[in-house]
Amino acid sequence: MTSPDSDGLLAEQLLRLTRRVHRIQKHHLEQRGLGVTPAQARLLRTLAHCDAPPRMADLAERLEVVPRAVTTLVDGLEASGKARRVPDPTNRRVIRIELTDDGHKALLELRGARRAAAEEILAPLTDEQRDVLGGLLDTLVDGAPERGRRC
Numbered sequence: 057m058t059s060p061d062s063d064g065l066l067a068e069q070l071l072r073l074t075r076r077v078h079r080i081q082k083h084h085l086e087q088r089g090l091g092v093t094p095a096q097a098r099l100l101r102t103l104a105h106c107d108a109p110p111r112m113a114d115l116a117e118r119l120e121v122v123p124r125a126v127t128t129l130v131d132g133l134e135a136s137g138k139a140r141r142v143p144d145p146t147n148r149r150v151i152r153i154e155l156t157d158d159g160h161k162a163l164l165e166l167r168g169a170r171r172a173a174a175e176e177i178l179a180p181l182t183d184e185q186r187d188v189l190g191g192l193l194d195t196l197v198d199g200a201p202e203r204g205r206r207c
Contacts, residue, residue: 080176084169090162091136097166099129100138100155104163109142109152138162 082094092100102118103110112130116123130153133139138159144150155163178186 077173077177081170081173084173085166088165088169090165090169092138092162092166093132096129096133099126099133100159100163100166103139103153103155103159109154111144111150111152115153133159
């Protein structure tokens with residue numbers, strides 16, 4: 057059994073790692089000159105995993121943010137030509153968001169940036185340590201209930 061102090065230390069380590077991952081990914085994104093923020097990159101990845109173009113409300117739920125935040129992200133991606141708003145074919149009041157060809161190209165670059173960031177972060181670990189870490193992370197992620205995972 058762990059003590060409250062050790063749980064607090066683990067929580068702090070996880071927060072510091074999260075900040076480091078964010079900082080390194082942002083650096084790799086900037087190096088590639090995509091003009092995409094980490095939040096926009098997350099939205100692009102989310103769009104890529106949807107079977108059909110989602111509504112703004114669906115994206116907000118999936119990203120666990122307020123709808124206004126999604127509007128701002130979509131505005132930026134639309135201005136750069138990576139996403140576009142399209143009318144719903146069955147309800148003219150509904151607007152859906154889809155990736156453009158430039159958005160798909162940006163996703164390929166983003167995957168490369170994420171891979172480079174992961175290599176940098178994981179460099180100090182042996183293959184065995186990476187396997188153990190992967191198993192531990194799977195346990196932590198799988199232990200959380202799924203919320204807002206539909207598009």
